[in-house]
Each structure stands twice: as structure tokens, then as C-alpha cells.
Amino acid sequence: xxxQDYLDREQPRFVDELLEFIRIPSVxxxxxxMADVRRAADWVAARLTxxxxxxxxxxxxxxxxxxxxxxxxxxxxxxxxxxxxHFDVQPAEPFDLWTTPPFDPQVRDGRVxxxxxxxxxxxxxxxxxxxxxxxxxxxxxPVNVKFFFEGQEExxxxxxxxxxxxQANRLKANMIFSADGLQWAPDxxxxxxxxxxxxxxxxxxxxxxxxxxxxxxxxxxxxxxLALAQVLAGLKAPDGTVLxxxxxxxxxxxxxxxxxxxxxxxxDEAAYLAETGAPAAVGEPGYSTRERLWARPTLDVxxxxxxxxxxGTKTVLPAEARAKITCRLVATQSPERVFAAIRDHVLxxxxxxxxxxxxxNPGRADPFLLPPGHxxxxxxxxxxxxxxxxxxxxxxxxxxxxxxxTLLEHLGVHGVMFGFSHDDENLHAPDEFFRLDAFRRGxxxxxxxxxxxxxxx
Amino acid sequence: xxxQDYLDREQPRFVDELLEFIRIPSVxxxxxxMADVRRAADWVAARLTxxxxxxxxxxxxxxxxxxxxxxxxxxxxxxxxxxxxHFDVQPAEPFDLWTTPPFDPQVRDGRVxxxxxxxxxxxxxxxxxxxxxxxxxxxxxPVNVKFFFEGQEExxxxxxxxxxxxQANRLKANMIFSADGLQWAPDxxxxxxxxxxxxxxxxxxxxxxxxxxxxxxxxxxxxxxLALAQVLAGLKAPDGTVLxxxxxxxxxxxxxxxxxxxxxxxxDEAAYLAETGAPAAVGEPGYSTRERLWARPTLDVxxxxxxxxxxGTKTVLPAEARAKITCRLVATQSPERVFAAIRDHVLxxxxxxxxxxxxxNPGRADPFLLPPGHxxxxxxxxxxxxxxxxxxxxxxxxxxxxxxxTLLEHLGVHGVMFGFSHDDENLHAPDEFFRLDAFRRGxxxxxxxxxxxxxxx
Numbered sequence: 001x002x003x004q005d006y007l008d009r010e011q012p013r014f015v016d017e018l019l020e021f022i023r024i025p026s027v028x029x030x031x032x033x034m035a036d037v038r039r040a041a042d043w044v045a046a047r048l049t050x051x052x053x054x055x056x057x058x059x060x061x062x063x064x065x066x067x068x069x070x071x072x073x074x075x076x077x078x079x080x081x082x083x084x085x086h087f088d089v090q091p092a093e094p095f096d097l098w099t100t101p102p103f104d105p106q107v108r109d110g111r112v113x114x115x116x117x118x119x120x121x122x123x124x125x126x127x128x129x130x131x132x133x134x135x136x137x138x139x140x141x142p143v144n145v146k147f148f149f150e151g152q153e154e155x156x157x158x159x160x161x162x163x164x165x166x167q168a169n170r171l172k173a174n175m176i177f178s179a180d181g182l183q184w185a186p187d188x189x190x191x192x193x194x195x196x197x198x199x200x201x202x203x204x205x206x207x208x209x210x211x212x213x214x215x216x217x218x219x220x221x222x223x224x225x226l227a228l229a230q231v232l233a234g235l236k237a238p239d240g241t242v243l244x245x246x247x248x249x250x251x252x253x254x255x256x257x258x259x260x261x262x263x264x265x266x267x268d269e270a271a272y273l274a275e276t277g278a279p280a281a282v283g284e285p286g287y288s289t290r291e292r293l294w295a296r297p298t299l300d301v302x303x304x305x306x307x308x309x310x311x312g313t314k315t316v317l318p319a320e321a322r323a324k325i326t327c328r329l330v331a332t333q334s335p336e337r338v339f340a341a342i343r344d345h346v347l348x349x350x351x352x353x354x355x356x357x358x359x360x361n362p363g364r365a366d367p368f369l370l371p372p373g374h375x376x377x378x379x380x381x382x383x384x385x386x387x388x389x390x391x392x393x394x395x396x397x398x399x400x401x402x403x404x405x406t407l408l409e410h411l412g413v414h415g416v417m418f419g420f421s422h423d424d425e426n427l428h429a430p431d432e433f434f435r436l437d438a439f440r441r442g443x444x445x446x447x448x449x450x451x452x453x454x455x456x457x
Numbered sequence: 458x459x460x461q462d463y464l465d466r467e468q469p470r471f472v473d474e475l476l477e478f479i480r481i482p483s484v485x486x487x488x489x490x491m492a493d494v495r496r497a498a499d500w501v502a503a504r505l506t507x508x509x510x511x512x513x514x515x516x517x518x519x520x521x522x523x524x525x526x527x528x529x530x531x532x533x534x535x536x537x538x539x540x541x542x543h544f545d546v547q548p549a550e551p552f553d554l555w556t557t558p559p560f561d562p563q564v565r566d567g568r569v570x571x572x573x574x575x576x577x578x579x580x581x582x583x584x585x586x587x588x589x590x591x592x593x594x595x596x597x598x599p600v601n602v603k604f605f606f607e608g609q610e611e612x613x614x615x616x617x618x619x620x621x622x623x624q625a626n627r628l629k630a631n632m633i634f635s636a637d638g639l640q641w642a643p644d645x646x647x648x649x650x651x652x653x654x655x656x657x658x659x660x661x662x663x664x665x666x667x668x669x670x671x672x673x674x675x676x677x678x679x680x681x682x683l684a685l686a687q688v689l690a691g692l693k694a695p696d697g698t699v700l701x702x703x704x705x706x707x708x709x710x711x712x713x714x715x716x717x718x719x720x721x722x723x724x725d726e727a728a729y730l731a732e733t734g735a736p737a738a739v740g741e742p743g744y745s746t747r748e749r750l751w752a753r754p755t756l757d758v759x760x761x762x763x764x765x766x767x768x769g770t771k772t773v774l775p776a777e778a779r780a781k782i783t784c785r786l787v788a789t790q791s792p793e794r795v796f797a798a799i800r801d802h803v804l805x806x807x808x809x810x811x812x813x814x815x816x817x818n819p820g821r822a823d824p825f826l827l828p829p830g831h832x833x834x835x836x837x838x839x840x841x842x843x844x845x846x847x848x849x850x851x852x853x854x855x856x857x858x859x860x861x862x863t864l865l866e867h868l869g870v871h872g873v874m875f876g877f878s879h880d881d882e883n884l885h886a887p888d889e890f891f892r893l894d895a896f897r898r899g900x901x902x903x904x905x906x907x908x909x910x911x912x913x914x
Contacts, residue, residue, distance in 0.1 A: 029769050091771060097667060155769050196672060200770040209734025210554060213885040215653060215856035218785055219697070219755035220746050221735035225780070226758045229689035238687050238808035240676070277666025277776075278678035282810030289677050298675035301682035302773050307760035308781060312486050312612050313657040313820045314548060315783050315857075316759050316885060319734075323682070324765060326772050328675055351695035353739030363770045399672035400772075428670040428773055 003133040007443050014129050014443075015107065015436065017047070021087075021121045022105040022114040028064050028088035028155045037151045040087040041065045044149050047125075051132035053147060059167070061159035064088060064151035068170060071135070072144045079453055080144035082173035084403060084415065085124025085180050086153035089116035090428045097430035111433040118425040120180040122434035123442070124149055126420060127179050130446035142454020146173055150403065153180065156200060156363015157402045164403070164410045175376040175453065176407055179446075181419025184265075184393050186438060189384035191377060192417040194396030195404065196297070197329035197367035199338050203231065203346055204322045204357045211307065212317040221317070222353025225306040228321035231356070234349045235299060235325075235342065240283035240292070242299045245348075246341040250333045254287075254295055262290050265393045275424055294396045297338075298328045324361070328398055335364040365402030368414075376416045379452050387445045418449065460590040464900050471586050471900075472564065472893065474504070478544075478578045479562040479571040485521050485545035485612045494608045497544040498522045501581075501606050508589035510604060516624070518616035521545060521608035525627060528592070529601045536910055537601035539630035541860060541872065542581025542637050543610035546573035547885045554887035568890040575882040577637040579891035580899070581606055583877060584636050587903035599911020603630055607860065610637065613657060613820015614859045621860070621867045632833040632910065633864055636903075638876025641722075641850050643895060646841035648834060649874040651853030652861065653754070654786030654824035656795050660688065660803055661779045661814045668764065669774040678774070679810025682763040685778035688813070691806045692756060692782075692799065697740035697749070699756045702805075703798040707790045711744075711752055719747050722850050732881055751853045754795075755785045781818070785855055792821040822859030833873045836909050844902045875906065 001009075026040035027033040041058045048056040048069040056069035067087070072080065092102035092115040100106045105114030112122065127147075134141050148171055150160060164171060184190040207224040208217065236242050267290055269281055283292040292298070302325065307318030327338055343358040350356050370377055384392045404415045420442030426432045458466075483497035484490040498515045505513040505526040513526035524544070529537065549559035549572045557563045562571030569579065584604075591598050605628055607617060621628060641647040664681040665674065693699050724747055726738055740749040749755070759782065764775030784795055800815040807813050827834055841849045861872045877899035883889040 029767065029771060031768065091765070091767065198672075198772070200772075207735050210883070210886045210888075212733055213856070213880075214755070214757045214759060214783055215655070215785055216854075216880050216884065217733060217735075217750070218757045218783075218855060219740045219749040219753055220729070220738055220855075221733055222697075222737070222739040223757050225761050226689060226693055226756075227695070228761070229686040229758070229780075230695050232683060232686035233690035236683055238684070240679075272677070276669055276674060276678055278664050278674075278810060279812055280679070280810045281677055282679040282808075283676045292676035293674070296676055298671070299683075300671045300675045300680050300774050301686070301763070301778075302671060302771055303764035303766050303775065304682050304685070304761040304778060305766040306758070308548070309760045309762040309779075310486065310548070311488065313781065313783065313818045314486060314759055314885075315655070315657075317757050318760065321758075321761060322766075323686075324770065326671055326675075326770065328672055351739075353735060353737045355736055361770045397673070398675060398677075399670070423670075423673050426667070427673065428771075429667045431667075 001137045003137045003447050004444065006133040006137040007129065011440060015112070018112055018122055018125055019105045021125065022116050023103055025103045026088045026151065027091050028152050029091050037064045037088055041067050041151055044087050045069070047128060048147055051128050052135040053131065061163045063159040066151065066163055067149045069147045070145065071141060074141055074144045074454065078143050079174040080146060081453060082146045082148055082171055082176045083127045084148050084176060084178045086120050086150045087124060088151045088154050089119070090154045094430065099431055110436050112436060113431060113433045115432055117432050117434035118421040119427040119432065122439055123419045123421055124179045126439065126442040127446045130443045130450065133443065134447055134450060141450055143450050146171065153401070153403065156198060156365065158362035160403050161406050164406050168410045171411060173411065173413060176413050176415035177418040178401060178404065178415050179419050180401060181417030182397070182421050182423055185422060186435060187388065188390060189388040189392040191381045191384065191392045191394045192397055193394055194369040195367070196398050196400050197333060197335055198326060198363065198365040198400035198402065199329065199335035200326045200361035200363045201339055201342060202322060202324050202359050202361055203228065204320060205231065205354045206320045207354050208317065208319050211319050214315040214317045217317050222351060223317055224354050225318050225321040227351040227354040228306065228323055230351050231346055231349065232301060232323055235345065239285055241285065244341050244345045247338065250337065251297055252331050254291060258295060259291065262294060262395055265395060293398045295330060297330050297333060300326055302326055328400060329367050331367045331369045333367060335366065363402070365400040366405040368404045370414055374414055380416050380418050380449065383445055383448045383452055386448060387441060458594045460594045460904050461901065463590040463594040464586065468897060475569055475579055475582055476562045478582065479573050480560055482560045483545050483608065484548050485609050486548050494521045494545055498524050498608055501544050502526070504585060505604055508585050509592040510588065518620045520616040523608065523620055524606045526604045527602065528598060531598055531601045531911065535600050536631040537603060538910060539603045539605055539628055539633045540584045541605050541633060541635045543577045543607045544581060545608045545611050547611045551887065556888055567893050569893060570888065570890045572889055574889050574891035575878040576884040576889065579896055580876045580878055581636045583896065583899040584903045587900045587907065590900065591904055591907060598907055600907055603628065610858070610860065613655060613822065615819035617860050618863050621863050625867045628868060630868065630870060633870050633872035634875040635858060635861065635872050636876050637858060638874030639854065639878050639880055640895070642879060643892060644845065645847060646845045646849040648838045648841065648849045648851045649854055650851055651826040653855050653857050654790060654792060655783060655820060655822040655857035655859065656786060656792035657783045657818035657820045658796055658799060659779060659781050659816050659818055660685065661777060662688065662811045663777045664811050665774065665776050668776050671772040671774045674774050679808060680774055681811050682775050682778040684808040684811045685763065685780055687808050688803055688806065689758060689780055692802065696742055698742065701799050701802040704795065707794065708754060709788050711748060715752060716748065719751060719852055722852060750855045752787060754787050754790060757783055759783055785857060786824045788824045788826045790824060792823065820859070822857040823862040825861045827871055831871055837873050837875050837906065840902055840905045840909055843905060844898060
């Protein structure tokens with residue numbers, strides 16, 4: 001039997017396994033789901049063993065665990081590849097916006113609906129299934145394979161750097177492929193040449209000791225919620241320009257070639273707005289929407305908290321107000337320098353009558369840019385061309401996968417995104433889904449990638 | 458037995474009754490406490506009957522009920538007075554900041570600690586107890602008395618205007634006294650000559666249809682949380698000046714006499730800051746802290762809500778952001794005109810890429826200013842001078858009691874604040890308390906008020 005026949009025959013079981021995997025609510029951001037993340041790790045280790053991988057182990061970090069496994073019998077003359085993915089998921093709130101419950105996945109319209117279906121449970125299962133198909137049908141693989149799956153990607157992988165540093169030998173590989181990644185569209189492949197970095201921070205402003213009566217104290221003392229609004233309005237102008245002193249200092253200007261590569265990819269702004277539901281595309285003047293999304297640094301407020309948030313009126317002057325902020329960074333910005341610039345800017349522009357605390361949250365990533373002509377990228381591009389019958393687009397994108405920079409730093413290898421999600425699949429939002437045809441096509445693509453790497457070796 | 462002896466003898470029972478009253482969590486703002494507000498109404502009606510009042514009834518409104526009772530046997534040549542108070546309380550959140558649970562009241566250091574102890578359960582019991590003491594010890598009262606207690610003051614009394622209009626005959630009186638009110642200090646009485654009005658509103662900004670991945674969409678579309686910050690920063694400058702077009706149009710300028718009356722009252726800004734814990738007094742330039750607190754209009758943000766508010770990082774671009782706002786108004790501002798001014802200002806200064814909804818929340822009050830030389834005020838001032846042995850201060854203050862304007866409109870009578878709370882009693886905040894000596898002194902004051910009104914009649 002060919003490995004393709006094996007994949008066809010086992011597909012119903014694979015879909016059932018994906019549903020079983022999604023049922024584990026492995027939300028890494030929520031302390032109450034700690035045990036579920038661990039349960040997902042155990043599930044992954046067992047699934048790797050069932051696929052024929054060896055040495056499957058759940059390994060501890062200071063936070064959520066890592067799962068490693070390998071199959072190293074292709075011979076010393078063949079390359080060793082490391083496959084990365086993550087088994088943790090984003091929080092599913094607000095639950096009431098889901099058509100069907102996030103952790104009770106459903107198959108509907110050729111799609112699997114549930115939290116993590118696309119990001120990244122469906123994605124990280126794909127290489128395991130391709131690996132199993134070749135091993136079970138052929139008895140061996142043409143490349144040595146290492147698996148490396150983490151449980152804290154959605155909180156920025158805070159414990160991965162020391163783990164990777166300590167386990168560099170176990171993870172050592174000639175090439176790295178990330179099963180957490182996007183294709184352009186169901187009929188259009190993509191080779192991703194860069195990802196943004198990330199810095200996460202929190203601003204807390206405090207006024208009175210406790211919440212005060214707005215009638216007795218309003219007008220007498222500063223209002224921390226209003227002061228927070230003034231501070232945030234000072235960070236970014238309505239036109240999208242970041243106003244923080246020094247924010248753009250380390251940004252490499254886009255070259256004419258960079259801009260031309262982006263412009264070559266078809267873009268329909270009306271369709272983009274219809275997809276997101278936003279009334280208009282807005283951002284930094286002088287750059288196209290695509291350039292801003294893919295190749296310019298951003299500053300977003302992720303959350304606001306202050307005072308009374310229930311129904312109706314509570315006439316309170318709140319004691320404090322908090323904002324969560326993340327910036328996406330481009331080469332050669334550094335998360336620590338950008339954090340320091342924002343902190344200094346906030347403290348220098350603080351309205352009177354409040355005190356400020358600006359703290360960096362866990363989760364950081366350096367921007368990641370592949371060197372031109374990178375070998376693994378060329379091989380991945382060829383496989384995608386075969387599988388899709390179309391030339392892949394080549395560009396950078398706006399997401400961040402911090403572990404890619406960590407792997408580069410400790411293993412000296414640039415990872416390649418080789419994933420089969422799409423950006424319309426409600427990643428990080430209600431009604432996340434994964435396309436079953438992409439799930440199947442991804443398995444073929446990974447099978448062909450293993451073959452191509454084996455013959456290239 | 459004199460009525461004073463009766464009060465002394467029954468004081469332990471009265472304190473127990475206050476504790477029992479506070480144990481009913483009659484939070485008018487929270488739908489889940491609807492039945493508790495009703496339970497508090499039943500408790501008040503039963504307590505009025507036990508005191509000797511007649512016709513005690515729980516009367517429906519479109520929202521929380523009203524309790525009315527009367528005793529009209531003093532004779533037609535004696536005045537009829539209406540006594541007002543409220544049996545609903547503010548929400549008690551955040552619970553973890555209370556030293557002892559808000560609805561399990563404790564007596565400690567000569568004070569009763571619990572939600573509503575001061576505002577207004579302790580306050581509204583006082584006239585009932587004074588009424589009982591005179592009736593039980595003397596067999597009758599020197600004035601005709603009507604009681605009028607509501608259950609929605611803390612949400613701005615939205616259903617009171619139609620109720621008062623419909624029940625104007627039942628409520629008709631020669632003078633009105635509010636048992637919801639403050640004294641300056643335990644040893645210094647106060648005659649309050651004015652209260653601020655109130656308008657409550659909510660601003661909701663919307664961007665994308667649902668929360669989006671900040672890496673995939675940040676920089677491409679507007680961020681509603683940031684846009685909200687920009688809108689709020691446009692409403693009020695860091696120096697405290699309200700920037701809304703037309704906001705100050707209907708404000709009567711402070712006269713030199715007004716300013717002198719305020720300046721006559723001792724003020725220690727360091728003590729004020731120590732009381733609130735605020736790092737500085739901040740507000741509209743050109744006015745003293747007292748003038749701002751008591752006699753200038755204010756704009757406060759009561760709450761902010763957007764995106765991810767849990768622990769750590771969620772890299773989300775939120776679909777919407779909301780702010781709750783209240784303004785305290787002074788003569789002759791109108792809640793509806795100020796609401797319209799803010800709404801128009803927000804819509805005229807909306808950042809690109811978001812849509813806005815600006816809605817007026819229930820709860821509104823016109824500013825309330827007593828006419829100079831008002832008779833009931835003079836009588837109340839005399840009683841306070843006797844009971845405290847000191848000349849009362851006379852000023853306006855920053856709170857709002859919407860029903861006072863409603864009563865003025867429908868009964869044609871200016872109400873007088875005659876309450877015994879103090880503004881350091883953590884009204885609307887954790888660890889609310891009421892002084893037991895003020896509780897006792899208030900009963901004496903109401904007894905003497907009844908006598909003074911009877912002989913004045």
C-alpha cells in the first residue's frame with residue numbers, strides 16, 4: 001500500500017482523533033486549565049508513540065510542559081529534521097458568540113469547528129499523521145525526524161528559551177519546519193519569509209486608595225480611567241502613527257523590492273473589510289494596508305479594565321485603570337528596547353493626579369526574517385508548487401511565533417513555516433474552524449516534504 | 458416617659474434592627490438582587506407599621522417598588538411633612554476589599570460596618586425611630602407625617618418621576634425632609650443648600666465583527682480600545698477642563714458671595730488627600746478644590762471594558778470597547794442637553810475605522826438649588842444648632858438625589874436634606890460604615906424637628 005492510500009483509508013479515524021484532541025480545553029493563559037494543558041501533552045505523547053515515534057516524553061518547564069519524540073533510523077547520511085507545533089489554545093471567551101461550544105467540536109460543511117481546530121491542533125496533527133502513514137506503509141522514513149511540541153505558544157512561550165538552551169542537543173537538526181503556519185488560500189500556497197516579533201505590556205494607573213463616590217469626589221481628584229485614556233491617546237494617533245519616542249528607531253525601511261513583492265500579491269480591500277467586518281482599513285500613513293499588516297510595526301490595546309462594568313450606572317470614580325498592550329515588531333526592533341521606550345514615554349507624559357506602573361508581560365519574540373535563498377525554504381516551496389499546482393506567493397506576515405527565534409538562537413537553524421491553516425478561520429476568535437480538505441492536503445504535503453528532504457539529503 | 462428616654466431605652470433593639478436591615482442585599486443595580494430589593498421594601502413596610510404608622514404599603518413602579526405610610530392625626534391646623542429615604546444600596550464589589558463581609562454587618566469601634574449602613578439604611582431608619590419614640594411615649598405627634606421610601610436611588614430613580622406624578626395627592630405635604638443626607642463632621646452640622654444634577658451615558662465603539670488576532674490584523678484596521686481612549690481624551694483635558702462643545706453653556710457663574718461662603722468653611726487639602734488616598738488634587742483651572750467639588754460641573758469615567766481582562770497576554774484586537782460616563786451638573790444645566798452635547802462631540806470627533814453608539818443610561822437628575830431664605834431650611838438649621846451646639850455650615854455639595862427635583866416638580870415643594878451620614882463613611886466603596894453616635898443624635902434631631910414643626914405650624 002502507498003502512504004497516500006494509507007492516508008485515505010485512515011482519514012475517518014484521523015478526524016475523530018482531531019475532535020478528541022480539541023475536546024481537551026488546553027487554554028494556556030488560564031490557571032484553571034493548567035491540568036488540561038498537561039492532559040493535552042499526555043495525549044500528544046501517546047499519539048506520537050501510536051504513530052511509531054520513539055522516546056515520546058512529556059518534559060517539564062517552569063510552566064506548561066513540552067512533548068518530544070523522535071525516529072532516527074533513516075541513516076546518518078540522511079538529514080535530521082525537527083517538526084514544531086503547539087497543543088495549547090487561546091481562551092475561548094466570549095462563549096456566547098460561538099455557534100457550537102468551543103470544546104465540543106463539530107464537523108459541519110467540510111470543516112471542524114472548535115477552539116484550536118486551526119491553531120494549532122489540526123496543524124500539529126498533520127505531520128504526525130504523514131509520518132505514521134509512511135512508516136506504517138513503507139516500514140521506514142527517508143529522513144530522521146524529531147518532534148517538538150509545546151504547550152505555551154499562545155502566552156508567548158515564556159519558558160521555552162531556557163528549555164531549548166538546556167535541550168539543544170536533543171533538538172539539534174539540519175532543518176526545522178513549523179506545523180503552525182498559514183497558506184494563502186485553499187487554492188494558493190504561500191512561502192512565509194518573515195514573522196513579526198512581539199512585546200507585551202500592561203499599564204496600570206492609580207488614583208484614590210479605593211473606588212470613590214463620583215458625586216463627592218468628582219472634580220476634586222484625577223480620574224484614573226480618564227487619565228488612562230489620555231495616556232493611551234498619547235501612544236498612537238488616530239491616523240495609526242505610533243507616537244512613542246524612539247519606537248521606529250530600529251525599523252529597517254522597506255526596500256523597493258520588498259514593496260514590489262507585496263504588491264504582486266492580489267489584494268481586494270473590500271473583501272478584507274468584509275472578512276473582518278471592520279468599517280474601514282486604517283493605519284500608518286504612507287504604507288498600503290498589506291505593508292502595514294506584514295512589514296510595519298504595530299501597537300494594539302488588547303484589553304481595558306476599570307471601575308464598574310456591569311449593567312446600568314454606578315457613580316464611581318475608580319481607584320485604578322488598566323490597559324493591556326502588545327506591539328508587533330519588525331527587524332531589527334527588540335522587545336526590550338520597545339518596552340523601555342513605551343514605559344519611558346508613559347512616565348514622561350503622565351497626567352497629574354495619578355501614579356503609573358508599566359510592566360512587561362511574559363511572552364516576547366524577536367522579529368524573524370529568513371535569509372534570501374534559504375535551502376529548506378526552496379524545498380518547501382517546490383513541494384507546495386507540486387501539491388497545489390501553483391507557484392507559491394512569497395511574503396512576510398504579521399503573526400509571531402517566538403520559538404522560531406529561540407530555535408535560531410540556540411540551534412543555529414532558521415525554521416520554515418509549513419502549516420495549512422488560513423487566516424479566515426477565526427484564529428483567536430469565536431467560531432474557529434479548520435478545513436478538512438486542507439487537513440488532508442497538508443498530510444500529502446508533509447509526506448512529499450519527507451520524501452523530498454530524503455532525496456535531497 | 459419622655460421620648461428621649463424611650464430612645465435611650467430602645468437603642469439596643471434599634472441597632473439590632475439596623476443590622477437585620479443591612480443583611481438584606483438590596484442592590485438595585487443588579488438584576489439578581491431584584492427579589493432582595495423587594496424583601497427590603499417588605500421589611501420597611503412592616504417596620505413602619507410596628508412604629509405606629511398607618512397605611513404602610515409596598516407600591517409597584519415599572520422597576521423597584523416604593524414604600525409609603527402616614528400618620529395624619531395631628532389635626533388640620535398642623536403642617537404635613539413628607540420624609541424621604543431609600544432602602545436600596547450600591548453594589549458591594551470588590552468583595553475582597555471589605556474587612557468584614559458587606560452583607561454580614563458588624564458593630565466595631567462604635568460603628569456599624571456593612572453595605573448601606575450609612576447610605577441610606579441607617580439614615581432612613583432614624584426618622585422612623587424618632588416617630589415611634591414620640592408616638593409611643595406621648596400618644597401622638599405634633600405634626601402630620603408621611604413616609605416615602607424608594608428602592609432605586611442608587612440607579613438614579615428612573616421610575617420615580619411617573620410614580621410621583623401619579624401619586625402626587627398621596628405625597629402632598631407642606632415640607633419635605635430627606636433622611637438621605639450628610640452632616641459636615643461628627644461635631645459640625647451642615648445645611649445643604651444645593652446638590653448637583655446627574656446624567657449617565659455609555660459610549661460603545663465597534664470595529665471588526667468579532668475579536669481579531671492582533672498579529673494578523675493589527676495595523677490593518679482600527680483598534681476600538683485605542684479609539685475609545687482617543688475619544689475620551691477628547692472629552693476632558695488632563696488639567697480637568699471639559700472639552701465638550703457647549704458643556705459649560707448653561708452653568709451659572711459662581712458669585713463672589715458663593716465663593717466666600719465656600720471659603721468660610723475650613724479646608725485642609727492634605728487631609729482631603731489622606732482621606733481619599735489620591736496623590737494630588739486635580740481639576741478645572743481657576744477654581745479651588747472645594748468649588749470644583751461642590752459648585753462646578755464634572756465629567757467622570759465610571760468604567761472601561763474591552764477585550765481581554767484576565768491574567769497575562771491575549772493577543773487580541775478587540776471588536777468593541779465601552780466606557781460608562783457620568784456628569785454631575787450645576788444650575789441651570791440639563792441632563793438631556795449635556796447628554797446631547799457629549800453625543801454630538803463624540804460623533805463629530807470619531808477616529809477613523811470605528812462606529813460609535815452613544816446612549817443615555819437610566820438615572821438623571823436636574824441640579825437642585827434651594828431658594829435663599831427658605832422656611833423649612835431655617836427650621837432645620839435651628840434644630841441642628843440646638844442639637845450640636847454649633848452654627849451649621851451652609852453650602853452646596855457634589856452628590857445628586859434625583860428625587861428632590863422630581864418632588865419639586867410635582868409637589869411644588871423644595872426638600873431639605875436632613876441626614877446624619879458623613880462623607881468619610883466609605884459611601885459607594887468597600888468598608889462602608891455608620892457612626893452609632895450619629896445614629897442616636899439623628900433620632901434626637903428628628904424628634905426636635907417634629908416638635909419645632911408642630912409649634913411653627
